[in-house]
Amino acid sequence: MKRTEITSIQQLRKALSKEAGHAGYSAIVDSINIPVKEIEPYQHWNGSHHTRVSLFDSEPIEAVLTCWEPGQSSAIHNYDFKQGWVLILQGQLYLELYHLKNDRPVEVSEIALRDKGVFYLNDGMGFHRFSNNSPHRSLALFLYASKVKRWTTFNVKTGSFDTVETRYDHRPLF
Numbered sequence: 001m002k003r004t005e006i007t008s009i010q011q012l013r014k015a016l017s018k019e020a021g022h023a024g025y026s027a028i029v030d031s032i033n034i035p036v037k038e039i040e041p042y043q044h045w046n047g048s049h050h051t052r053v054s055l056f057d058s059e060p061i062e063a064v065l066t067c068w069e070p071g072q073s074s075a076i077h078n079y080d081f082k083q084g085w086v087l088i089l090q091g092q093l094y095l096e097l098y099h100l101k102n103d104r105p106v107e108v109s110e111i112a113l114r115d116k117g118v119f120y121l122n123d124g125m126g127f128h129r130f131s132n133n134s135p136h137r138s139l140a141l142f143l144y145a146s147k148v149k150r151w152t153t154f155n156v157k158t159g160s161f162d163t164v165e166t167r168y169d170h171r172p173l174f
């Protein structure tokens with residue numbers, strides 16, 4: 001039986017609060033069809049870096065809306081999440097994957113994630129970086145199971161690895 005489409009943030013929050021486990025979350029991801037207009041009230045923009053907006057925050061599952069101005073990118077980073085999904089809600093993101101070589105991340109591949117695309121993030125992904133290389137704003141929804149509390153970033157200038165606590169730029173009231 002096909003699950004009813006999820007077309008709003010409220011429906012997404014309700015679904016996430018009821019489901020558990022890979023199959024349940026995966027089914028939710030497959031049924032998400034949220035129009036950009038619905039996401040407008042939750043968008044949060046910053047001219048100097050991409051933003052993370054908390055849409056659902058629990059230990060087993062976390063939903064984060066990310067907002068990317070043209071040219072913005074994340075740090076090269078890694079985390080020991082169990083699994084996750086990224087859905088492109090508007091625009092596109094580039095995902096660069098890195099392998100460690102002599103204690104430095106070396107890019108091994110690059111994937112363009114486009115409008116409405118879904119990408120599954122797994123344990124073996126390792127170091128990676130998301131960038132909005134397009135001339136338009138991009139919006140992407142990340143689901144992490146379980147919640148990501150810290151990650152390791154690679155500082156390109158100093159060559160050092162740093163453990164960074166994750167942060168939200170905005171936490172809407174529900």
Ligand SMILES: [Fe+2]
Pocket residue numbers: 077128
């Ligand atoms: Fe990431």
